[in-house]
Amino acid sequence: MLGRLWHSRREQAEGIEFLRKHEVSVLCVKDPELDLTTAAGRLLAGLLGEVDTFEVEQMSEREMR
Numbered sequence: 001m002l003g004r005l006w007h008s009r010r011e012q013a014e015g016i017e018f019l020r021k022h023e024v025s026v027l028c029v030k031d032p033e034l035d036l037t038t039a040a041g042r043l044l045a046g047l048l049g050e051v052d053t054f055e056v057e058q059m060s061e062r063e064m065r
Contacts, residue, residue, distance in 0.1 A: 012049045016042055 005026075006012045019026070019036045026034040026045070034048075035041035 006049075009049070009053065012046070016045050 006015050016036055020042065023037050025036060025041070028034070031048070032044065033041075034045045036045060
């Protein structure tokens with residue numbers, strides 16, 4: 001989901017902070033709304049971003065094996 005918004009952890013952190021400052025929420029068709037003005041929303045965005053990163057890295061490791 002969030003992997004489509006940014007490509008690295010740094011971009012993710014910067015993006016979340018930018019959206020928070022501008023009081024922007026992210027509405028997803030199939031996933032929960034991410035209200036980046038709240039600590040809970042930023043936590044969820046961070047966790048989902050880490051899951052996306054894990055999946056990409058895991059797929060890469062499988063391909064290398």
